[in-house]
Amino acid sequence: MMTGSNLERVLKEGHFAVTAEIGPPKSCNAAFVQRKADLLKGYADVFNITDNQTAIVRMSSIAAAVLIQQKGLEPVIQMTCRDRNRIGLQSDLLGAAALGIKNVLCLTGDHQSFGNHPQAKNVFDLDSIQLIKTIKDMRDEGRFLCGEEMKVRPDVFIGCVENPFADPFEFRALRLQKKIEAGADFVQTQCVLDMKHFRHFMDLINDRGLTDRVAVLAGVMPIKSARMARYMQKNVAGMMVPDELCERLETAADVQKEAVDIVVEQIAEVKEIPGVRGVHIMAVAWEEVVPEIVRRAGLYPRPF
């Protein structure tokens, strides 16, 4: 299968992939997205555009994706199941494919209670696994979820996420297997801060032969301040932040430099773990640091 996705090509040709995240603005400011695109161009193979992350209203993923596409970057649109039912999701996928988008990442979506409209009615008509299967059937069978056929199929490279740090831990590998069976081509993990735990997860999925069936991109995140690390340690569900990491940031003379050092070390470590075929850099609200990380990790220039 060749979807024309740059990420697919990079992986297929055996390169260590780099993906990065761009968060759209809480406004209709196209220049904001364009500025980030200019900043990051060439530093990753594809760029995830988040979909109203943490349930906060932002510019739509597809619209921001088109803006970066116009700047010559290849986007991955993120699609969550929180805000659209199966009609909306399939329709938006067709629209995205018509606009030339080649990659889609399927997620359940953060609950609306975390966002700025906690009074909203949620949808969750499909879950992320059902969305993966729906998109795969649209692409490979040319069929909508209802079974009706379509004339032109959306040729997209399908991604999913997995959180190795959530519970029940033993089930995480099996759940990833379900996502692969549903049709995921690549998986981006929750950011890896606890390396020991992540190695354990990779052992489990390697034992099940899952890394032969899906490209695993390990998530990494530069943490800008010690306070933020402590906050994440306490308050963010499904995140494991080791004490030693917090302490390193707390005692660092130059915290931001230390944050980059840590990520560069993490990339070097995950690169050596069997089955890891790339990294996904989530520099939330700190995208400008991505070029430095990619360069220092020895991953620049990108192959294509």
Added chain:
Amino acid sequence: MIVGELKPFTEIKKMIRGYQRILVAGCGGCVTVCQTGGLQEAETLARLLNMDDPGTTVESLAVPRQCEWEFLEQLKTTVQRCEIIVSTACGIGVQAMNEYFREIQTLPALNTRFLGMPVEHGVFVERCQACGECMLHLTGGICPVARCSKSLMNGPCGGSKNGRCEISPEIDCAWQLIYERLKALDQLERLLVLQPPKDWSHSRDGGVRKMVREDLMLDDGE
């Protein structure tokens, strides 16, 4: 059972402003069990309304179930003396009253919360969402529709931690419960089955639902 919770007193007061002769109608069904809308609670509410405005006449009564026409008949004579009815039944009872007593309005004194049960004295938890297509045989007897915050069919999501849901430490992660239950039943393989999208047309999404039992219907007009 249907779990209902009394509205704030100020809200009820505001609803009945201007009325002098009031009937507080309780229900002997679910809301009696959750002690929010039975005879005792209707009497208490009537007393409070009367104390708040001694100029009013407030009566209270309860029927075994407000959601059945045959019991509503018992209220007829009392209703005729009143200007307004405040029902402490669930939303079904309030609507039945409005439909039965056309000439007078029935107002809701409760917020109908959910279909659930008392898990301990005084603690009620949601258990069913009446989705119309029960799948409890697949999930170890724990409902993901009602008990997973995202109603996932293939859970758990990435927000499950220490058995709790990401949205609140007060909420159990339904999929953690399902996982543990199926593990205990030696049926974990069930979780590897990809659950297809649910047919929500059997739920509220299919419009107002109706069930007809012809075998129970009475011959009309003969």
